[in-house]
Amino acid sequence: MGLVEKMIKIDSRWLWLVLLLAFVIPVLNPIGLPIRISNETHVLYDHIRALPEGSVVAFDVTYPYAYLTEMEPAVTAVTAHLFTLPVKVVFWSLTVEGPLVTMVTLEKVKAEIEKYGKKYGEDYVVLGYVPGEETAMAALMTDTQHVVSSDYFGNSIDTLPLMTKVRNSRDMRFLICVSVLQADEKVRQYFLKGGLTWAAIVTTGWIPGYRPFVEAKQILTALGGLRGGAEYETLTGRIARGAAYMDVMSSTHLTTVAAAIVANILFLYQRGRSKR
Amino acid sequence: MTLLAEVVTALVPAALALMVFSHLYKYNYFFKFTEHTLVGIAVGVEMYMAYKSIIASGVQPMLKGQYIMVPALILGFMVFAIFFKRSKYLASWPLVIVVSVGLGLSASGAIYGQIITQITATFLPLTTPDLWKDVQNLIIVLGTVTTLLYFTFTIPHTGPLKRVTRLGRYFIMIALGATFGGVVTTFTTPVITPVIWMTETPGIYLSAVVVLIILVDIIRSRALRAREQE
Numbered sequence: 001m002g003l004v005e006k007m008i009k010i011d012s013r014w015l016w017l018v019l020l021l022a023f024v025i026p027v028l029n030p031i032g033l034p035i036r037i038s039n040e041t042h043v044l045y046d047h048i049r050a051l052p053e054g055s056v057v058a059f060d061v062t063y064p065y066a067y068l069t070e071m072e073p074a075v076t077a078v079t080a081h082l083f084t085l086p087v088k089v090v091f092w093s094l095t096v097e098g099p100l101v102t103m104v105t106l107e108k109v110k111a112e113i114e115k116y117g118k119k120y121g122e123d124y125v126v127l128g129y130v131p132g133e134e135t136a137m138a139a140l141m142t143d144t145q146h147v148v149s150s151d152y153f154g155n156s157i158d159t160l161p162l163m164t165k166v167r168n169s170r171d172m173r174f175l176i177c178v179s180v181l182q183a184d185e186k187v188r189q190y191f192l193k194g195g196l197t198w199a200a201i202v203t204t205g206w207i208p209g210y211r212p213f214v215e216a217k218q219i220l221t222a223l224g225g226l227r228g229g230a231e232y233e234t235l236t237g238r239i240a241r242g243a244a245y246m247d248v249m250s251s252t253h254l255t256t257v258a259a260a261i262v263a264n265i266l267f268l269y270q271r272g273r274s275k276r
Numbered sequence: 277m278t279l280l281a282e283v284v285t286a287l288v289p290a291a292l293a294l295m296v297f298s299h300l301y302k303y304n305y306f307f308k309f310t311e312h313t314l315v316g317i318a319v320g321v322e323m324y325m326a327y328k329s330i331i332a333s334g335v336q337p338m339l340k341g342q343y344i345m346v347p348a349l350i351l352g353f354m355v356f357a358i359f360f361k362r363s364k365y366l367a368s369w370p371l372v373i374v375v376s377v378g379l380g381l382s383a384s385g386a387i388y389g390q391i392i393t394q395i396t397a398t399f400l401p402l403t404t405p406d407l408w409k410d411v412q413n414l415i416i417v418l419g420t421v422t423t424l425l426y427f428t429f430t431i432p433h434t435g436p437l438k439r440v441t442r443l444g445r446y447f448i449m450i451a452l453g454a455t456f457g458g459v460v461t462t463f464t465t466p467v468i469t470p471v472i473w474m475t476e477t478p479g480i481y482l483s484a485v486v487v488l489i490i491l492v493d494i495i496r497s498r499a500l501r502a503r504e505q506e
Contacts, residue, residue, distance in 0.1 A: 013300060023467055027471055027475050067466065068466070096326065100321075128328075129328070131329045134378060134382060138381050147333070148332055148333050149336045150336060184389075187390065188381070188386060188390075189381070191389070192385045192389045204458040205458035206458070208455045208458060216393050217397075225461070245468050248468050248471075249465065
């Protein structure tokens with residue numbers, strides 16, 4: 001059996017091993033590749049920085065725990081940036097795992113909360129899981145105060161000073177939506193019904209799906225997963241996991257691309273030979 | 277936290293990650309165990325959160341005097357009628373309401389938000405002072421027109437139309453390629469954290485044990501195969 005035949009019939013487990021090494025090597029020996037900041041990240045950073053004092057920012061953290069590595073760096077970097085500014089933040093989630101990942105982020109920005117004296121109930125609130133998906137979005141835009149009677153920690157909404165000021169989308173200045181799904185319903189409810197300027201933090205896979213809405217100016221900008229997080233960390237100077245993981249991403253991508261090229265060459269070679 | 281507790285806390289995720297990745301070598305009981313554990317925990321968490329949200333957004337407001345919640349809660353309980361043959365039909369009522377409200381909400385914004393605005397966004401100027409912008413706009417216009425033509429099946433794709441629709445097909449392939457690339461990125465990222473658990477102390481010791489077990493299994497199965505061939 002020639003080399004080409006051997007490669008075609010290779011046990012897929014060898015490929016898994018190569019891919020695993022592509023993960024492990026940069027984890028053990030970080031390369032520290034430079035990160036170029038995209039225009040999309042600049043747009044979000046500048047918009048947040050320009051928010052007037054006392055603005056209410058709604059933060060829809062709707063992603064499952066399985067995507068923590070992909071989404072958390074960007075969510076944490078943006079949350080940390082918001083907490084350094086004199087703005088108020090209202091968190092909510094449209095999936096059951098949402099509050100759990102929100103708490104992971106809040107745990108990571110503890111330093112900013114303490115440093116800038118952010119008080120729960122006055123400067124930020126976690127509403128928790130709001131069931132109903134698109135119906136919940138519509139309800140949050142029209143009657144935020146009465147969608148839930150208590151927050152994630154069980155406090156009555158009436159006892160939270162921030163929530164007495166946030167009646168509907170008109171009291172919100174900006175919305176950030178973290179999602180692993182399509183933009184359609186968010187555009188319908190947050191942009192069209194709520195009339196809000198909003199930005200999205202989505203998985204890298206969804207970026208091509210969000211681009212048409214960004215081009216049509218229905219979304220301010222869309223940050224792509226881990227890469228977006230690494231860029232935002234670089235911009236704010238708060239280097240955390242996002243930037244550190246970029247080496248792993250680069251090495252695994254190079255491996256995947258190399259495997260795809262080799263597989264295509266082998267496929268073309270095999271097709272050419274069978275034609276002959 | 278005691279040292280033992282710290283070690284156990286670090287070992288559990290590493291062990292679970294290794295159990296999951298062991299499937300790449302061979303389907304085994306360790307993988308099966310993690311699979312069932314994950315499903316069990318996920319169902320438990322979902323049920324608890326659903327219960328909590330019903331209490332927070334339905335029962336508590338009702339107890340505070342918002343009696344509008346009473347019909348909503350009754351409708352919610354009607355879903356359980358699906359389990360009884362005689363009253364099965366009752367379960368369709370709340371579903372009808374949920375579907376109709378959802379449809380109404382989405383339909384009202386879909387025409388303007390997703391059709392009209394998206395079409396208008398493709399009406400782009402092709403002669404601006406910025407040459408690069410012209411090129412970008414031309415690609416968007418060409419991509420939209422040729423892709424739409426590709427999906428026009430009422431006229432045969434022959435003659436000059438064949439070339440145009442082929443261009444549309446290339447645009448579709450590029451778009452799908454970009455999406456696929458993004459999806460690969462999305463699904464490789466979650467692997468990073470388990471890899472870190474597996475390569476950091478004390479997870480690395482567990483990984484070493486697993487590698488040893490796999491090596492022994494490879495040698496054993498090779499020896500078995502050789503004996504069978506003999």
